[in-house]
Amino acid sequence: MIMIFECKDVTLGYENKVVAKNLNFKIDQGDYLCVVGENGTGKSTLIKTLLGLIKPLNGEVIANVQGKNHKGVGYLPQQTQAQKDFPASVWEVVLSGVLNNDHRCPFYNKKDKAEAEKNMEKLNILDLKKRCYRELSGGQQQRVLLARALCATDSVLILDEPVTGLDPAASMEFYETIKDLNKKENVTIIMVSHDIKNALNYATHILHLEQENDFFGTVEEYKKSNVSNMFLGGVAND
Ligand SMILES: Nc1ncnc2c1ncn2[C@@H]1O[C@H](COP(=O)(O)OP(=O)(O)OP(=O)(O)O)[C@@H](O)[C@H]1O
Known part of the structure; x- marks a missing residue:
């Protein structure tokens, strides 16, 4: 397995503002990770940190990102x-x-x-x-x-709420395109999403950000977790 990103005990945030603490997770080439959680829990802040636009307040972000041409x-x-x-x-x-x-x-x-x-x-x-x-x-x-x-x-695509504002048909078409890139071309996908149902349909892994109660694991593990039960209220098992 080729590691693409790893976060070790990472604290996310801005000057004088901690957004999320003690994040530990690893993304390998070919994974499809959906980052979910309520508003303001730090999803976009995590993306900015993975992109290297801001530094973690604490801990280590290891990136191993190489494209074919760039x-x-x-x-x-x-x-x-x-x-x-x-x-x-x-x-x-x-x-x-x-x-x-x-x-x-x-x-x-x-x-x-x-x-x-x-x-x-x-x-x-x-x-x-x-x-x-x-x-x-x-x-x-x-x-x-x-x-x-x-x-x-x-090799790696990061998408921040990509289907916001799209109608259901356009959203499904977009998800199918992303699925093809992931499955057929082994492109690693990291997607922030509020669309939990499709996150569970398409992703291999879920990172759920929630104060003091973050979750990272496979979709199957997530469906069985307490975090998902509280957040989804049954959607996971539909
Ligand atoms: N540049 C910034 N400086 C200081 N605080 C910020 C900055 N950008 C965001 N924040 C704060 O960090 C917290 C997390 O914001 P973030 O945008 O990462 O959340 P989010 O989970 O992506 O939210 P949403 O689901 O609403 O998009 C919020 O309290 C927000 O106000």
Whole structure:
């Protein structure tokens, strides 16, 4: 098993504010982890910490992230209204995914363009190439952002509440796409979600953040745990 992330006794938070304490968990290549929990329990703070955007207040975060062509993680942030209105073409949005620490030159080369095209094909959005991003539906926008994220990595995707605002059909389509990337291409998935039912359907592991009562384990272990019983009130066994 190739370890991708490991948190050892990690305390998450900001200056003078502890958000979560004593987190211990490990994510291996090919895992599909859903991070669940009530509002404000630190899910987004954990994501920022895994991405290295903020440092843990205590403990150790070990990251072992390597893509095929690029280093790093593909990241799909929570979309703000301003991002939804971004005035660029689909092609420009996807292509910008290749820009990372290793890419110091502001121009795109042939390899970059081939990578962007390949990921658009994979996500079935080649026909949207010339469209303006802000004129797309929510589901189409998420596919564009996913193609963009895949330009940054082919090994780890981090998604923060990716189906928020999508209708049920678009949500299911999105989940199926993520499932294919995980199962067929062994992409490690870390997804923050409030959609617990689908988290339990698709994930291999659950990290439930709750003050003083965090849980980490497989979906099967989670379904049997006290944390899930209290949180779900029976959904786990539906
Ligand atoms: N930049 C920041 N500085 C200080 N405190 C912050 C900052 N960002 C978030 N917080 C606080 O940290 C706590 C955890 O926030 P976080 O966004 O990680 O929770 P969450 O579980 O993702 O919530 P939600 O489900 O509502 O998205 C909250 O109390 C929040 O107010």
